[in-house]
Amino acid sequence: EIVLTQSPDFQSVTPKEKVTITCRASQSIGSSLHWYQQKPDQSPKLLIKYASQSISGVPSRFSGSGSGTDFTLTINSLEAEDAAAYYCHQSSSLPFTFGPGTKVDIK
Amino acid sequence: EVQLVESGGGLVQPGGSLRLSCAASGFTFSNYWMHWVRQAPGKGLVWVSRINSDGSSTSYADSVKGRFTISRDNAKNTLYLQMNSLRAEDTAVYYCARSLTAYDYWGQGTLVTVSS
Numbered sequence: 001e002i003v004l005t006q007s008p009d010f011q012s013v014t015p016k017e018k019v020t021i022t023c024r025a026s027q028s029i030g031s032s033l034h035w036y037q038q039k040p041d042q043s044p045k046l047l048i049k050y051a052s053q054s055i056s057g058v059p060s061r062f063s064g065s066g067s068g069t070d071f072t073l074t075i076n077s078l079e080a081e082d083a084a085a086y087y088c089h090q091s092s093s094l095p096f097t098f099g100p101g102t103k104v105d106i107k
Numbered sequence: 108e109v110q111l112v113e114s115g116g117g118l119v120q121p122g123g124s125l126r127l128s129c130a131a132s133g134f135t136f137s138n139y140w141m142h143w144v145r146q147a148p149g150k151g152l153v154w155v156s157r158i159n160s161d162g163s164s165t166s167y168a169d170s171v172k173g174r175f176t177i178s179r180d181n182a183k184n185t186l187y188l189q190m191n192s193l194r195a196e197d198t199a200v201y202y203c204a205r206s207l208t209a210y211d212y213w214g215q216g217t218l219v220t221v222s223s
Contacts, residue, residue, distance in 0.1 A: 034210075036152075036210070044202075050209070087151065091208040096157075097154065098151055100151050
C-alpha cells in the first residue's frame, strides 16, 4: 500500500498570505496525485488533478506541482473562504489512498 | 448538472447489514467508473471500493473485503454498496464519487452508525 504523508498537519494563516502544503508518497506514483478541499460538513471538492492540472471553476490561486514522490499544493493570497481541510490522494495503484489531511485555519 | 445522491444510511447493530444507494443524474452514468469513500467522524478520507463502468470488475479495501459488495444498475443510474457483518469501526459517512481516476464529483454522503 502506498502511504501518503502530509505536512503540516495544521496551519493558521493570515488572509493574503501564501500557503504551501506538501504531500510525500512512500513510493513513486508518477503524476497520479490529486488534491481535494473539504470544508466543515461538506463533501470534498477536487482542486487539482494529476499533480498540476487545474480544474474548471477552481480559483487560479490554487496550484499544484511535483512528480514521483514529492508534491506541493500552493494557495496564493489566501482568502477567508479557503479555511478547510486539504487532502492529497493517489490513484497510481490499489488500494487508492489519501493523505491524513492538512487543516488550514484563518487567523 | 451532475448530481450524486446517497441514501440508505442509519443505525445498525454490530453484525448487521445495510445497503447504500447512490442515485446519479446529469451525466451518462454507464460511461464512468464509480467509487465509495468513507470518513469516520472527525477523521480523514478512506477509499472503500470501486467498480468499472459496466460492473464487470470490482476492487475493495482489505478492511471490507468479504463483507462489502459494490454493484451498479446502469439502467437505473444507481450505484450500490451492500454492507454485511458490520463492525463499530465501519461507522462513517459514506460518499459515492465519480471517477476519471480523480474524483470530480462527490455525493453529500450518508451516515452509517454501527452500535448496540
